[in-house]
Every structure is written in C-alpha cells, then in structure tokens.
Amino acid sequence: MSRAFVLPDLGEGLTEAEIVSVLVHEGDVIREDAPLLEVETDKAQVEIPSPMSGRVEKIHVQPGQTVKVGAVLISFADSTDGGAVRAAPAPPAAAPPATEARPARARDGGPVPATPATRRLARELGVDLGGVRGTAPGGRVTDEDVRAAAGSTRGVTAPAARAPAPPVETRPLAPVGVEPPPLPRFEQWGPVERAPLSHLRRTIAERMALSASVIPHVTHFDRADITELDAIIRRTLDAARGRGVTLTLTSFLLKAAALALKAHPQFNASLDPAAGEMILKRYCHLGIAVATDRGLIVPVIRDVDRKPLLELARELGALAQRVREGKASLDDLRGGTFTITNIGALGGTGAIPIINYPEVAILGVARGREEAVVRDGQIVARLMLPLTLTFDHRIADGADGARFAADIVRLLEHPDHLLLEL
Amino acid sequence: MVMGDLVREVDVAVVGGGPGGYSAAFRCAELGLEAVVVDAGKRLGGACLYEGCIPSKALLHVATVMHEVERAREFGLDYGEPRLSVDALQKWKAERVVGKLARGLAGVARSRGVDVIGGRAVFEDSRGLRVEGEEPQKIRFKHAIIATGSAPATLPGLAAASERVMDSTSALEVVDVPERLLVIGGGYIGLELGTVYAALGSQVTLVEMTDGLLPGVDRDLVQPLARRVEKLFTAIHLNTRVTALRASGARLEVEIEGRNAQGFDRVLVAVGRRPQSAGLGLETTRVRVDERACVVIDTRCRTSDPHIYAVGDVTGEPLLAHRAMRQGKVVAEVMAGRPAAFDNVVVPAVVFTDPEVAWCGLTETEAQRAGRAVKVAKVQWAASGRAATLGRSDGLTKLVVDPESGRVLGAGVVGPGAGELIAEGALAVETAALAEDVAATIHAHPTLSESWMEAAETLLKGA
Numbered sequence: 071m072s073r074a075f076v077l078p079d080l081g082e083g084l085t086e087a088e089i090v091s092v093l094v095h096e097g098d099v100i101r102e103d104a105p106l107l108e109v110e111t112d113k114a115q116v117e118i119p120s121p122m123s124g125r126v127e128k129i130h131v132q133p134g135q136t137v138k139v140g141a142v143l144i145s146f147a148d149s150t151d152g153g154a155v156r157a158a159p160a161p162p163a164a165a166p167p168a169t170e171a172r173p174a175r176a177r178d179g180g181p182v183p184a185t186p187a188t189r190r191l192a193r194e195l196g197v198d199l200g201g202v203r204g205t206a207p208g209g210r211v212t213d214e215d216v217r218a219a220a221g222s223t224r225g226v227t228a229p230a231a232r233a234p235a236p237p238v239e240t241r242p243l244a245p246v247g248v249e250p251p252p253l254p255r256f257e258q259w260g261p262v263e264r265a266p267l268s269h270l271r272r273t274i275a276e277r278m279a280l281s282a283s284v285i286p287h288v289t290h291f292d293r294a295d296i297t298e299l300d301a302i303i304r305r306t307l308d309a310a311r312g313r314g315v316t317l318t319l320t321s322f323l324l325k326a327a328a329l330a331l332k333a334h335p336q337f338n339a340s341l342d343p344a345a346g347e348m349i350l351k352r353y354c355h356l357g358i359a360v361a362t363d364r365g366l367i368v369p370v371i372r373d374v375d376r377k378p379l380l381e382l383a384r385e386l387g388a389l390a391q392r393v394r395e396g397k398a399s400l401d402d403l404r405g406g407t408f409t410i411t412n413i414g415a416l417g418g419t420g421a422i423p424i425i426n427y428p429e430v431a432i433l434g435v436a437r438g439r440e441e442a443v444v445r446d447g448q449i450v451a452r453l454m455l456p457l458t459l460t461f462d463h464r465i466a467d468g469a470d471g472a473r474f475a476a477d478i479v480r481l482l483e484h485p486d487h488l489l490l491e492l
Numbered sequence: 493m494v495m496g497d498l499v500r501e502v503d504v505a506v507v508g509g510g511p512g513g514y515s516a517a518f519r520c521a522e523l524g525l526e527a528v529v530v531d532a533g534k535r536l537g538g539a540c541l542y543e544g545c546i547p548s549k550a551l552l553h554v555a556t557v558m559h560e561v562e563r564a565r566e567f568g569l570d571y572g573e574p575r576l577s578v579d580a581l582q583k584w585k586a587e588r589v590v591g592k593l594a595r596g597l598a599g600v601a602r603s604r605g606v607d608v609i610g611g612r613a614v615f616e617d618s619r620g621l622r623v624e625g626e627e628p629q630k631i632r633f634k635h636a637i638i639a640t641g642s643a644p645a646t647l648p649g650l651a652a653a654s655e656r657v658m659d660s661t662s663a664l665e666v667v668d669v670p671e672r673l674l675v676i677g678g679g680y681i682g683l684e685l686g687t688v689y690a691a692l693g694s695q696v697t698l699v700e701m702t703d704g705l706l707p708g709v710d711r712d713l714v715q716p717l718a719r720r721v722e723k724l725f726t727a728i729h730l731n732t733r734v735t736a737l738r739a740s741g742a743r744l745e746v747e748i749e750g751r752n753a754q755g756f757d758r759v760l761v762a763v764g765r766r767p768q769s770a771g772l773g774l775e776t777t778r779v780r781v782d783e784r785a786c787v788v789i790d791t792r793c794r795t796s797d798p799h800i801y802a803v804g805d806v807t808g809e810p811l812l813a814h815r816a817m818r819q820g821k822v823v824a825e826v827m828a829g830r831p832a833a834f835d836n837v838v839v840p841a842v843v844f845t846d847p848e849v850a851w852c853g854l855t856e857t858e859a860q861r862a863g864r865a866v867k868v869a870k871v872q873w874a875a876s877g878r879a880a881t882l883g884r885s886d887g888l889t890k891l892v893v894d895p896e897s898g899r900v901l902g903a904g905v906v907g908p909g910a911g912e913l914i915a916e917g918a919l920a921v922e923t924a925a926l927a928e929d930v931a932a933t934i935h936a937h938p939t940l941s942e943s944w945m946e947a948a949e950t951l952l953k954g955a
Contacts, residue, residue: 189833262524
C-alpha cells in the first residue's frame with residue numbers, strides 16, 4: 071500500500087506553487103525530513119521536506135509544473151523501516167475524505183449540532199442540515215459547512231431543466247465575488263410579496279452576475295450602412311421563401327461575425343486566468359440571444375464559418391422555434407464561442423449587453439433606421455444599423471475591438487465582399 | 493350599524509393575549525403586518541401574568557425571604573417572629589408586580605399599533621372569526637394564530653362543588669391562609685404553591701400519585717428540594733391517591749388511600765394543565781386537534797389549515813411560557829415569509845421552589861430510558877466558595893455530555909438561583925458547545941456559575 075504526499079498548505083493564503091526541482095528519484099529510500107522538492111510560490115522559493123521515511127514509489131510532478139495545495143506530489147511505498155520510525159503525521163489525503171463523511175445528525179436522530187444562527191442560515195440556503203458534515207470540534211456544523219453544502223448541491227443540479235421547480239425552501243443564488251450587504255426589511259415601508267425565481271431566471275441571474283463581476287467589460291460603438299444589404303435581402307426574400315427559408319438580417323450578421331472572427335481570433339476565445347493562458351477556439355459556434363416568455367436563452371449555431379447562408383437561415387429559424395417552444399436540447403444551448411444579440415425588433419438606439427461567460431465578446435445590434443447621412447458632400451437617406459461590440463478587456467484592447475468592429479461593419483456595408491463567402 | 497355586523501379586515505388575528513399571543517402580535521407589527529389580539533379579558537399577559545408564572549413567583553419570593561430571615565439566625569441576625577399582612581401582600585402582588593407588568597405590555601401594544609379586542613373568538617371558517625362578548629364583531633384575517641393556552645386540569649371524580657377546592661388560579665389569589673392545606677399533585681405547581689402556603693403559615697400535606705416528587709426529573713436534582721419540603725410540609729404521601737373529597741361544614745373531608753379520613757380547610761388540585769382548544773369553532777376550519785386536545789402544528793407552527801397557525805400551550809407539551817414566546821416570534825416571521833422555524837433544541841424548565849430546580853436538554857433519566865450512552869459530570873456545591881458564603885451548600889450542578897464528541901447534551905442544577913444558572917446550560921446545549929468550551933470559559937469567582945466550569949473540567953481529566 072502506498073502513501074501519498076500532497077502539496078501541504080503553504081499558509082498566507084497561497085493555494086498553488088510551481089515545482090522548481092525534484093530532489094529525489096523514484097526508488098530512492100529517504101528518511102523523514104530529507105528534502106523532497108523545491109517549489110516556488112508568488113512569495114518565495116521553499117524546500118519541502120519529507121514528512122515520512124520510505125521508498126519513493128512514484129513522482130507525480132515535474133519541474134515547471136504548477137500544482138495546487140492538496141495535489142499529490144509523490145507516492146511512497148510503505149516505509150521499509152517503518153517500525154523504527156515514529157509514524158509521521160498522516161499526510162492529508164489528496165481527495166476529500168468522502169468515505170469518512172458522517173452525517174451531522176446525531177446517531178440517535180437527535181438535533182444536528184449547530185448554533186441557532188447556523189441553523190437559520192441552512193434554512194435560508196435550503197440546505198438539509200442532516201446531510202451536512204460538521205467540521206468544527208465535536209462535529210459541529212459551521213456556517214462555512216452549510217455554505218459549502220449549498221454550493222455543492224447547486225453544482226449537481228442539471229442545467230436547463232425544463233420543468234419548473236416545485237415551490238420549495240428559499241434557495242439563494244450562488245454568490246459571486248463580494249458578499250452584498252443584507253437587504254433592508256422592505257416590510258417597514260409597505261407590504262411586499264416574495265416570488266421565487268424560475269430555474270431559468272436563476273441561471274440567468276447567476277451567469278450575468280458572474281460575468282459582470284469577473285470580466286472587465288469594455289464597449290465599442292459603431293454603425294453600419296446596410297442600405298445595400300437591406301435591398302439584397304428584400305430582393306431575394308421571395309426566392310428564399312420559395313426554398314422554405316426566411317432570410318433575415320441576423321443570418322448576415324452571423325456570417326459577417328464569423329468572417330471577422332477569423333481575422334480576430336482573440337475574440338473567439340476564452341481566458342484561463344488560472345493557467346495565465348488564452349484558449350483560442352478553432353471552431354466558430356455562434357450564439358444568438360433569443361427572448362422567450364420565460365427569459366433569455368442563447369441557442370448556438372455550429373460551424374457558422376463553414377455553412378452556406380441559406381443553411382444558416384434555415385437552421386436559425388428552426389432553432390429559434392425550438393427555443394421558444396421550450397424544446398431546445400442541451401446541445402442546442404452550449405458550446406458557443408461568441409454571441410450576437412439583436413434587439414432591433416424591440417427598438418432602441420443601442421444597448422450594451424453583458425458578455426456570455428466564458429466567452430469574451432458579444433455583438434449587440436439595435437434597430438436599423440433611415441438616417442440623413444452625408445455621402446460625397448450630399449445628404450442622403452441611408453439605412454443605418456447601430457452596433458456595439460462588448461469585449462473582455464483582459465484579452466483585447468480598445469484598438470483591437472475597434473478593428474474587429476470595423477471589419478464587421480465593412481462586411482455588412484459591402485455585401486459583395488460578403489457574397490464571396492456565402 | 494349594529495356592532496355585530498362590523499367586519500374588520502386584518503393581516504393577522506391572534507386569538508389569546510398570553511405570552512405566545514402577544515409575542516406573535518408584537519413581532520408581526522415589527523414586520524409590517526397588522527395584528528389584532530382577541531382576548532377574553534381584553535388584556536395582554538394571559539395566565540402567565542395573571543394566574544401563573546408572575547404572581548406565583550411574587551409569592552415565592554416572599555417565602556424565600558422568610559426562609560432567609562429564619563436562616564439568618566444561624567449567623568447571628570434575628571428579626572424575631574415574622575408578621576405577615578395578607579392584605580398588603582395581595583396589594584403588592586396585584587399593583588406593584590402584576591399591574592406594573594400589565595401596564596408595560598399595554599404600552600408596548602399601543603406603541604406598536606396592536607389592538608386588543610375584548611371577547612371570545614370563535615372561528616367561522618378558515619378566513620374569519622366572530623368575537624362574542626364585550627366587543628362583538630367579525631374579523632376577516634389573512635392569517636390567524638391560535639394562542640389560547642391551557643387551563644388547570646381537574647381530577648375526575650373529585651369535582652367537589654366547594655370554593656374551598658382550589659386550582660392554581662384561585663390559590664394564587666390567596667383569599668386566606670388556611671390552617672390545614674392539602675395539595676394534590678407533587679409536580680412543580682403543587683410544590684411551588686405548597687411552599688408559598690407553608691411559608692404563609694399553613695400546615696401543608698402533599699399527596700403524589702407516583703413514587704417521587706417532580707416525576708420524570710433526575711432524582712439527584714430533586715433530592716435537595718425533597719429534603720427541604722419534608723421539613724417545610726407536615727406530611728408528604730407518595731404512591732398515594734385521594735379517593736374521596738366532600739364538604740363537611742366549613743372544612744373538607746378527604747379520604748386518602750391507606751389512611752384515615754382527614755379534615756382540611758382547603759384543597760389545592762395541582763395535577764397539571766390541559767390545552768384550551770374547545771369552543772373555538774375549530775370544526776369550521778381545517779385545523780386538526782389530537783386526542784389530547786392539542787392543536788397539531790409543524791415546526792413552523794402551521795396547523796393543517798393553511799391560514800391558521802398555533803403557538804404555546806394549546807399545541808401541547810412542554811406547557812411553558814418561554815416556549816410560547818419563542819414560537820410567537822417564529823410564527824410571525826413565518827407569516828412574513830422569512831425562513832424561520834421552531835427548531836429549538838432546549839426549552840429550559842425551572843421549579844421556583846427553595847431550592848430551585850432547573851434542567852434543560854437531555855436528562856440523565858431520559859438517556860437511561862433511551863439506552864443512550866452519556867457521560868455525566870456532577871459537582872456538589874459543598875466545595876463552592878460562593879455556596880458557603882450563602883450558607884447554602886445543598887446544591888448540585890450536572891452536565892450530560894456525549895461521550896464521543898464531548899458535546900453538552902443536557903444540563904441540570906438544583907440550589908438557590910438555579911433558575912438563573914440554567915441559562916448557561918441552555919446556551920451550551922442550544923449552540924452545541926463542547927464540555928471543553930464550557931471548561932475553557934472563565935467564570936467569575938466566587939459565583940455559583942463556576943460549578944458549570946468545574947463540572948466540565950471533571951470530564952476533561954486525563955484528556
């Protein structure tokens with residue numbers, strides 16, 4: 071039986087470290103306190119001594135690797151001279167000791183050991199205290215235990231469940247970033263009513279709060295002259311209808327965005343802050359925000375860059391209908407790399423949407439209007455489409471955004487360029 | 493408009509102005525719900541203030557003072573023989589104690605906008621009730637709270653139609669001090685009132701059906717009290733029933749099992765209390781009442797009728813004012829949509845005799861009965877500095893602890909001030925404290941409260 075040595079808690083809130091060097095080899099027999107590895111944290115370079123004597127069975131890490139506290143570094147075969155050596159304090163197991171988890175409920179079914187305030191918190195979070203493992207001395211359940219339990223149950227609930235959840239205990243939204251101060255008692259100013267959030271509303275609320283808290287948003291404004299594009303759409307409308315397709319501006323927006331993303335791949339990406347890397351996606355699945363009577367849903371059209379316009383238009387129509395009927399599958403809703411939200415049907419002169427995390431950019435489109443525009447010294451009426459490009463400032467700067475938006479504008483303004491790609 | 497036709501619409505109608513009812517109404521007001529209280533006496537306080545906790549403690553204080561004065565001779569202080577004016581005592585109790593607290597409650601009600609309507613409430617359906625009596629009217633409510641409390645139980649077969657047979661309510665009026673008093677029932681009411689009358693000068697005989705005083709309470713906690721009342725009372729008959737009772741001139745002729753018939757000037761029947769759920773028109777609602785007349789509720793004080801809640805004695809054991817008060821606050825929060833629940837682990841119990849007896853949480857007796865392994869730590873007050881200075885070394889403090897986790901599961905104490913001391917035990921159990929937590933908390937010296945720390949320390953020896 072081997073024993074695992076994990077990266078110990080390094081204190082000072084450090085959660086990970088980079089392995090600088092491994093000072094032992096597999097098969098080495100070492101004594102307790104012998105140096106095992108050198109690691110570097112953002113504070114210092116430290117040598118980690120062995121907590122036990124024994125033979126090094128396997129080394130799980132290599133220099134240059136960043137490991138988190140609790141990750142297994144080295145496995146030891148059972149110590150050969152274990153009897154002679156005082157058993158080193160048992161290293162913390164790599165995985166949470168799930169098998170050791172015992173219910174907080176007393177064996178006799180008596181009350182769960184927790185203070186009244188903690189029990190109240192559990193009710194607020196909809197956590198069944200009987201299933202929470204208490205970590206305080208004597209198995210007492212702490213506020214942190216309750217919050218952790220609330221978080222873990224949220225993690226396993228199936229996303230996009232269609233049936234509305236039955237009215238149950240209040241369940242708070244998963245907290246993001248700073249804890250907001252408690253709400254005032256609104257009852258003191260007049261009667262109030264409490265309505266539970268629908269599953270979809272909760273999801274939206276949590277995703278938006280996450281995105282808005284994590285991503286530094288920046289928005290670039292632009293306008294596209296779509297007079298010509300509009301004319302083309304009008305001219306081909308009937309022909310397309312003949313093939314059973316309703317041609318809309320959105321299909322062209324999809325295509326234009328896909329083309330522009332090819333030239334600006336950092337907007338078709340995700341950021342991995344833990345790794346300090348940008349994940350560039352070599353596929354182009356675009357989300358389209360669809361307003362339903364239940365709330366916002368973003369179905370995804372796959373491989374937009376590789377599909378002909380008519381097919382995009384057809385897929386878009388079918389997908390939007392599935393979503394509105396609540397028949398969208400999970401696969402319809404995930405895997406997007408960039409989102410377009412077209413609020414033009416509802417009017418407005420522009421909107422700054424929130425990025426659909428973990429994507430890094432979103433294109434907002436308002437209503438196209440005929441405006442007086444100066445062309446070659448003449449005031450002419452042109453159909454102008456207001457656009458906003460909102461993107462994650464961590465992955466791109468204002469100039470990058472401006473260029474990306476300009477490319478989209480250019481493609482929309484010159485449908486002939488677009489035509490080459492259709 | 494005829495008064496009876498008046499329909500008042502409120503958020504919350506509270507039926508009963510006792511501790512459960514007024515606590516609920518006050519908390520409702522704080523939470524922005526309009527609450528009215530319907531009370532037969534058009535007053536707040538209920539049996540607790542007028543016929544129970546408060547007046548009995550006022551009288552027991554007199555008994556305690558007399559006991560202290562008597563014992564003061566031991567250390568050279570002699571006031572001579574006490575002379576008691578029953579009139580002055582009654583006046584003090586009624587005006588300075590009960591009256592003062594009643595005015596206080598009425599003031600709180602006024603300031604929070606809680607109306608108190610005089611009369612008897614009878615439900616007409618799940619959303620309405622009528623008030624009969626003093627201020628007849630109809631009330632439509634969004635929610636109602638049944639908080640009608642309990643009344644002294646009577647002894648079947650002994651319902652002698654004599655005003656000389658008292659229950660706790662009439663006994664607390666202290667109409668006179670009978671020369672010979674028979675107390676039927678060795679529970680806390682019988683012991684408290686027996687102590688009062690003994691102090692006032694009555695010769696008290698107590699009859700208890702079971703084999704000990706304070707049935708169900710750990711014997712080691714009862715023992716110091718038993719020793720005291722054995723001296724104070726003329727006779728205590730355990731395992732004994734009263735078989736007959738009849739009026740005979742100005743006295744009562746009582747037949748006590750296994751003994752000759754005896755004459756008493758008064759008889760106090762103290763055989764418990766019964767929930768008052770009858771006559772409320774609950775049959776017009778969906779409220780469920782069990783075979784012992786208790787209104788059935790869940791942990792949120794909801795009855796089986798979605799618009800009607802219930803708190804306090806009318807919902808069953810333990811029949812204690814402080815439980816009702818907590819339930820009252822919980823129920824108001826539940827109605828306001830807050831995630832409240834009556835999930836309290838302990839409801840401390842106190843017998844305000846001299847010495848006082850108090851306990852909370854798991855008792856040693858319950859643990860034994862349930863076959864549950866516990867560690868019990870006891871500290872006799874014989875070694876307590878504070879107890880010695882009080883001349884009272886007859887106390888005992890005990891902790892009942894989970895042997896594995898060291899968690900405090902129960903606490904008990906007997907001795908002067910036990911009713912105050914039990915608060916620490918209650919806090920320990922309610923907050924799931926460990927014996928180590930109690931042992932490591934500095935307790936002021938010299939106090940009786942040190943005994944908690946000392947008891948906890950005995951459990952940690954060798955640890």
